Amino acid sequence: MVSYYIKTNRTFTAIRRYGWIFTLLVAFGGLWYPKLGLLVIPVIISLTTVAFFKGRYWCGNFCPHGSLFDSLIMPISKNKKIPVFFRSKFFGILFFAWFSFNLIRKLIKVSAIYGTAPFWDKLGFVFVASYLMVTIVGGTASIFFAPRTWCNFCPMGILQKLSYRLGKLLGVNKKTDQKISAARTEMCHTCGKCSRVCPMQLTPYLEFSDKNQFDNENCIRCSTCVVNCPAGILTLNNEEIALQIKGKTDITGYENRQKIQAHVEKIKKLKDDIIEYTFKFEKPARVDYKAGQFILVKIQNDPKMYRAYSISSYNEDSTKVSVTIKKMQDGYGTGIIFANFKVGDKVELEGPMGNELVVDKTAEKVLLVGGGIGITPFRAIVRDLVENKNDIKEFKLIYGVNYQEEFIYVDEFKALEAKSDKFEFIQVAAFDKKWEGKKGFVTDVMKEMDLTGYKVYMCGPKPMTNAALKVLNQLNVKKENVFCESA
Numbered sequence: 001m002v003s004y005y006i007k008t009n010r011t012f013t014a015i016r017r018y019g020w021i022f023t024l025l026v027a028f029g030g031l032w033y034p035k036l037g038l039l040v041i042p043v044i045i046s047l048t049t050v051a052f053f054k055g056r057y058w059c060g061n062f063c064p065h066g067s068l069f070d071s072l073i074m075p076i077s078k079n080k081k082i083p084v085f086f087r088s089k090f091f092g093i094l095f096f097a098w099f100s101f102n103l104i105r106k107l108i109k110v111s112a113i114y115g116t117a118p119f120w121d122k123l124g125f126v127f128v129a130s131y132l133m134v135t136i137v138g139g140t141a142s143i144f145f146a147p148r149t150w151c152n153f154c155p156m157g158i159l160q161k162l163s164y165r166l167g168k169l170l171g172v173n174k175k176t177d178q179k180i181s182a183a184r185t186e187m188c189h190t191c192g193k194c195s196r197v198c199p200m201q202l203t204p205y206l207e208f209s210d211k212n213q214f215d216n217e218n219c220i221r222c223s224t225c226v227v228n229c230p231a232g233i234l235t236l237n238n239e240e241i242a243l244q245i246k247g248k249t250d251i252t253g254y255e256n257r258q259k260i261q262a263h264v265e266k267i268k269k270l271k272d273d274i275i276e277y278t279f280k281f282e283k284p285a286r287v288d289y290k291a292g293q294f295i296l297v298k299i300q301n302d303p304k305m306y307r308a309y310s311i312s313s314y315n316e317d318s319t320k321v322s323v324t325i326k327k328m329q330d331g332y333g334t335g336i337i338f339a340n341f342k343v344g345d346k347v348e349l350e351g352p353m354g355n356e357l358v359v360d361k362t363a364e365k366v367l368l369v370g371g372g373i374g375i376t377p378f379r380a381i382v383r384d385l386v387e388n389k390n391d392i393k394e395f396k397l398i399y400g401v402n403y404q405e406e407f408i409y410v411d412e413f414k415a416l417e418a419k420s421d422k423f424e425f426i427q428v429a430a431f432d433k434k435w436e437g438k439k440g441f442v443t444d445v446m447k448e449m450d451l452t453g454y455k456v457y458m459c460g461p462k463p464m465t466n467a468a469l470k471v472l473n474q475l476n477v478k479k480e481n482v483f484c485e486s487a
C-alpha cells in the first residue's frame with residue numbers, strides 16, 4: 001500500500017543524529033551506575049529554559065529521545081498515522097498529571113535520606129527509571145505507529161509548552177520565537193509535503209496565519225518541512241523577519257492564481273508510465289497562461305491536496321490545458337491520478353503559477369535544458385518561441401534521458417527544428433548502448449558549449465539541476481542568467 005507519510009532524513013546535525021547515545025547510556029548504563037541519571041536534571045532545566053524563548057525547539061533539535069526515534073527507530077517504524085487518542089489534550093494532561101505525581105512522590109521519598117551515602121544513587125535512579133520507561137514505551141510506539149508518537153503526549157513537551165506560554169505572557173520571546181514561516185502563501189503548491197514529512201504529523205500548509213506563520217505549539221521546530229518543501233518557500237524565522245521576507249518576495253507569475261473547475265477532455269498514453277491529460281476549463285471558461293508556467297491538479301479533499309504539473313500544452317485559445325505526468329513508483333498523487341482520472345471526470349485545478357521558466361523574449365541567446373519528465377514545459381516553450389515574435393537570435397534545447405525509450409515528444413521537437421533556423425534540438429542518453437546519438441548527461445553537452453551571453457532555463461530531477469548549476473558556474477554563466485525548476 002502507498003504510504004501517506006514519508007520517511008525522510010530529519011537528522012541534520014550531529015546532535016540530532018547521535019543524541020540517542022546519551023539516551024541509551026542513561027537508560028541502560030544507569031541500571032549499573034545510577035548516578036548517570038543525575039545527567040537528566042540539567043536536561044530538564046535546559047529544555048524548560050529553551051522553551052521559554054523558543055517553544056518546543058529542544059524537541060526537534062536537541063532531545064536525545066527524539067534522536068533515538070528519528071535516527072535509530074525510523075527505518076523500522078511503520079510510519080502510520082498517530083492515533084487521535086495519543087494526540088488528544090485529554091490524554092496529554094492525564095499522562096502529565098500521572099507522570100508528575102509519580103516523579104514528585106519518588107523525589108519526596110528519596111529526599112528523606114538526604115545526607116546519607118546512597119542518596120545520590122537513589123536520586124539518580126529515579127531519573128534512570130523515567131528515562132528507561134520513555135525509551136521502552138516511546139520506542140515501542142515509534143515502531144508500531146510513527147517515530148514521534150511519544151512526543152505527542154510527552155510530559156516534557158507539556159512542560160515546555162507551559163514555559164513557552166509564560167515567555168509569551170511576559171512578552172519576552174518575540175525575537176527568539178522562531179516559527180515555520182511561508183515567504184508567500186500564494187506560492188504554496190498545496191502539495192501537503194510539509195505535512196507528509198512532519199514528524200509530529202502537523203499540517204502547516206493549511207494553517208498559516210495572516211503573518212504567514214505556523215503558530216501550532218506542537219511544532220518542534222525541526223525544519224524537516226523547510227528542507228522538503230518543493231516550492232522552497234519555508235523558513236524558520238521570527239515574526240519580524242517573516243514579515244520582511246513576505247514584503248520582499250516577488251510574486252510575479254502567481255498574481256492570476258485562481259480556482260478552476262474543469263473536466264478531463266482527453267487522456268493520451270505516451271508510455272506505460274507517462275500520460276498526457278488535457279483538461280477543458282469550465283468555470284471560468286477561459287484562463288490565460290504562459291508557456292513555462294505550471295498548474296495544480298487536486299488529488300483529494302481531506303486533507304486538501306494538489307500536485308503541481310508543468311503546462312505541456314501551447315496556449316491556443318485559453319480554453320484548455322494539458323499536463324504530462326510520469327507515474328512515480330509508490331507515488332501517492334500519481335497513484336490517485338493514474339487510477340481514478342477518466343475522460344469526462346470533473347477536476348479542480350488551481351493556477352496558473354510560476355515565473356522561473358517563462359523565457360525572457362528580449363534575450364539574445366537561450367539554452368533550454370530538460371531532464372527526464374522535466375521536458376514537459378519545453379514542449380510549450382519551444383512552440384511559443386518558434387511561432388511567436390521575439391528578439392531571440394538562437395535557442396537550443398538539450399533533452400537528456402537515461403535510455404532512448406524514455407524520449408517523448410521527439411517528433412514535435414524535430415518538426416519545430418525544421419520550421420525554425422534559430423532552434424537546435426539536441427538529444428542525449430546517459431546509459432543506452434544502442435543509442436546512436438550523443439551519449440552522456442546533459443552536463444556533458446553543456447561542457448562542450450560556449451555559453452557566453454546565454455540565458456539558461458532548466459527543468460529536471462534535482463541531481464540533474466544541481467550538477468548543471470555546478471557546470472554553469474564553471475562556464476562562468478552568471479547566476480542571474482540561470483533559471484531552474486525541479487520536476
Ligand SMILES: Cc1cc2nc3c(=O)[nH]c(=O)nc-3n(C[C@H](O)[C@H](O)[C@H](O)COP(=O)(O)OP(=O)(O)OC[C@H]3O[C@@H](n4cnc5c(N)ncnc54)[C@H](O)[C@@H]3O)c2cc1C
Pocket residue numbers: 003005006007008230231294307308309310311323324325326327328330331332333334335373376377485486487
Ligand atoms: C513546479 C513543478 C512542476 C512539475 N511538473 C511535473 C510534470 O510536468 N510532470 C510530472 O510527472 N511531474 C511534475 N512534477 C512533480 C509532481 O508535482 C509530483 O511531485 C509527482 O507527480 C510525484 O507525486 P506523487 O504524489 O505521486 O509522489 P510522492 O508520493 O509525493 O513521492 C515523491 C517522492 O517522495 C518519495 N517518497 C514518497 N513516499 C515515500 C516514503 N514513504 N518513503 C520515502 N520516500 C518516499 C518518493 O521516492 C518520490 O521520489 C512537478 C513538480 C513541480 C514542483
Ligand code: SF4
Pocket residue numbers: 060180194197198199200201202204214218219220221222223224225226
Ligand atoms: S511543522 Fe515543520 S518544523 Fe514543525 S514539527 Fe513539522 S516538520 Fe518540524
Ligand code: SF4
Pocket residue numbers: 182187188189190191192193194195205228229230231232233234
Ligand atoms: S510543502 Fe507543499 S504544501 Fe507545504 S508549504 Fe511547501 S509547497 Fe506548500
